[in-house]
Amino acid sequence: MLNAKFDLMPESAPSLRSHILVSNHEMRPLAAGALYWEAEDTLLVADLHLEKGAAFAALGMLLPPYDTRTTLERLHKVIRAVTPSRVVALGDSFHRSHLAESLAEDDLATLIRLQQGREWYWICGNHDPHLPTCIGGTVCTTLTICGVTLRHEPSENGLAREIAGHLHPVARIARRGSVIRRRCFATDGNRLIMPAFGAYAGGLNVLDEAFGSLFLRNQLEAWMMGRADVYPVLGSLLLPG
Amino acid sequence: MLSQHVLGTACAGTFDPHRLYREVVSASPYQGLTREGFDKVVEFVTTGGYALANYERYARLKRTPDGRYRVAHPRIAQQYRLNVGTIVEAPMVRVRLARLKGGALKPASMLAPSRVLGEVEEYFIEQLMPGDSFVFAGEILRFEGWRELDAIVTRAHTTEPKVPSYEGGKFPLSTYLAERVRLLLAEPDSWSRLPDQVSDWLRFQADVSVVPGPDEILVETFPRGKRHYLVCYPFEGRLAHQSLGMLLTRRLERAGAAPLGFVANEYALAIWGLNDMGEMVRTGRLDLAKLFDEDMLGDDLDAWFASSSLMKRSFRVCAIISGLIERRSPGQEKTGRQMTVSSDLIYDVLRQHEPDHILLRAAFADAATGLIDVGRPNRFLQRIRGRIRHIALSQVSPLAVPVMLEIGRESVPGEASETLLRETAEELIVEALSGHAQRKV
Secondary structure: OOOHHHOOOOOOOOOOOOOEEEOOEEEEEOOOOOEEEHHHOEEEEOOOOEOHHHHHHOOOOOOOOOHHHHHHHHHHHHHHHHOOOEEEEOOOOEOOHHHHHHOOHHHHHHHHHHHOOOEEEEEOOOOOOOOOHHHOOEEEOOEEEOOEEEOOOOOOOOOOOEEEOOOOEEEEEEEOOEEEEEEEEEEOOOEEEOOOOOOOOOOEEOOOHHHOOOOOHHHOEEEEEOOOOEEEEEHHHOOOO | OHHHHHHHHHHHOOEOHHHHHHHHHOOHHHOOOOHHHHHHHHHHHHHOOOOOOOOHHHOOEEEOOOOOEEEOOHHHHHHHHHHOOOOOOOOEEEEEEEEOOOOOOOOHHHOEEEEEEEEEEHHHHHOOOOOOEEEEOOEEEEEEEEEOOEEEEEEOOOOOOEOOOOHHHOOOOOHHHHHHHHHHHHOHHHHHHOOHHHHHHHHHHHHHOOOOOOOOEEEEEEEEOOEEEEEEOOOOOHHHHHHHHHHHHHHHHHOOOOEEEEEEOOOOEEEEEOOOHHHHHHOOOOOHHHHOOOOOOOOOHHHHHHOOHHHHHHHHHHHHHOOOOOOEEOOEEOOHHHHHHHHHHHHHHHHHHOOOOHHHHHHHHHHHHHOOOOHHHHHHHHHOOOOEEEEEOOOOOHHHHHHHHOOOOEEOOOOHHHHHHHHHHHHHHHHHHHOOOOOOO
């Protein structure tokens, strides 16, 4: 049976929830793939994987070298929109630690300009354990704000109140015969895993075994990234693959 | 592709660019290649040929003092040998059988996977939902889910399994044949010469809809499976229909019909979307004469085409053949599944920053000759002006069945997928508000 409400584009759709609750703190997911913690005026991004193109080029695959500036341009847009007083990059900000030293001049200038007038933290990831000082900011392994730990790899503790990256979650749904796969914020209310922000970063389905013990499965939500909005989707509606 | 030949020549020994150029233009497909074009290809092989020249340190070819080229590192030659070849297969996935313990249905992660039955094209598996069954390797199998990059299946006993079809099984019929079919259709007296099943099929079509006359175009609209279809029968061949599909979906997007995709065969084109196009025609929100207008100025087709699945696939093929993306590299076997994602990401980044790059131009040229033909729909649109016959149906018509079964569906960019995401998100709100969310674990 066709439901009449599906016949037309919903012109006055119920408004989407705009905030994710992570251990009772309100966070606003942005369609660009960043998370804004208004109460702390802090912007979180994960897995920028800057210079991934260059890392592949070093292996003989000459991918277009524009991934770094694409990622930085996106980051610039987000920062301009919310003007946070603090930015935290949750690790794997560079695809290889040493490539941070050979950033193109204008890319480095952009990066330094973005840091002006705000605190900037680089959390180390498995890809970038040793970041050089030339890229500015403060390098650390974890950071705790109001009882919420910001880290790169999610911890083993099932109920940890934390925000992590590393896994590049994507979610897949089927609707009216179309399959849609998007990067997503994955959360069960205690823990949140950020989508990868980098232009060349791939993705892993949030139902994959790697996510297995991280979430209370009956509270899992995937906030899927659209063009202008982020869409909260119930865990039971997600598809593997 | 030429770039593969250039790299291959360098792997076999050093080469002199002047001599290689003379050799290349002596082959008929490359007769028209300018020296400038050839140098661009050599540049592409060496450093990727990007305007932002920061890959000098990673150059794959080095110049010798006497002006010849050689590979910069033996590893480059090794990678070349692993990836040589210009036939790009459709991505495949392994089908792995799992035993069902105790007969109960369990999530894919709880099944014990055992042997691999074989490989099937990825696009086929992608269409399946867990629980669907299909015929494969002589057995009826039930698709359970994904385990890493394998499709996990169990034995099943359904009577109506799906049958996989393969890209390789798709072959274009000649346009002449399509024209003959068209003449046959227009002559009901000649139907008796056709096999019984075919003439029955046409009579059935005449009953529920109409059989298009020789100088009119039939446009049918009908709902099916929560989507709305618009099928038209131009009889212009697959190439022209694909191009027409691009044009019509662009216009339908503008008109607010939220098109999702289209598929073409030799005589028909089917488009599906979220909104009822038949209803839109009836209420005057969609003007068919405008939809099929021949004036394509102002349609802004370039960006629409550039974001289409068709163009992205063409880019993937070019990227693989030219060696930008490797099919195989020592130690890590890249599967098509991971590669599709990355070639799309690369495409987006490259298009944004260097839309004139040699690889994008090659991908566009390939798509324009092999997949679409902008000239033909123009002539067709002129021909059918004022001769559009629209029939709104409540279900699929017999004539539409073959194109609905056609493989090679193209998805289009646009707002429809946002609408689908919004619908799915609303489901959460409705459930949460009703206060008794039922969740599967």
